[in-house]
Amino acid sequence: MSRIGKVPVAVPAGVKVEVAAGNVITVTGPKGKLSRAFPESLTFKQENGTIIVTRPDDSQSNRALHGLSRTLLANMVTGVKDGFTKSMELQGVGYRVALVGKNLVFQVGYSHPVQVNPPEGISFAVESNTRLSVTGIDKQLVGQVAANIRSIRKPEPYKGKGIRYAGEVVRMKAGKAGKVGGKKK
16 A cells, blocks of 8 residues: 555644545635545545545556545645745846735846746745745645746856755856866967
8 A cells, every 4th residue: 555645634723624526625724725626536534633545446546646646635734724835046146036016026137027927826925135935825836836937047057047946956067177277289
């Protein structure tokens, strides 16, 4: 059995989980409401403040979906209770970000500013002109918006300039090797 799939999902106080027909699960909490359709081959049972995900057999597809579905459900519960945040930072001379209304405006070395509009359920916070955070209750959406922001100007490997996740390590390359040494013969 899946080691992840057999772990029960704890439902904290203040979070309500409803399983509807067709395995559509709706999770409601203090931060909002999330809903997702899960495969009908799996069964979800609520017992003593936990949800247990079980599969009918050990076929390859059911084994693959077992752990995935349990993790998606756990992320939904965590999202409506606490939310998810991705922190990002800009590195480079003159690189900066500003919050204009709900939108982000980036100056990252292009001839024009780049504007990013938040999708429904996502909010931006700018801590300084080189640090920002993406916040929301849907883990997949937070990660996708952060990846889209990073793709505006990925960190380049020679000087490290660009938009990166906080704490991300960019492997640096050596510059031209021909500059070191004396005359060529």
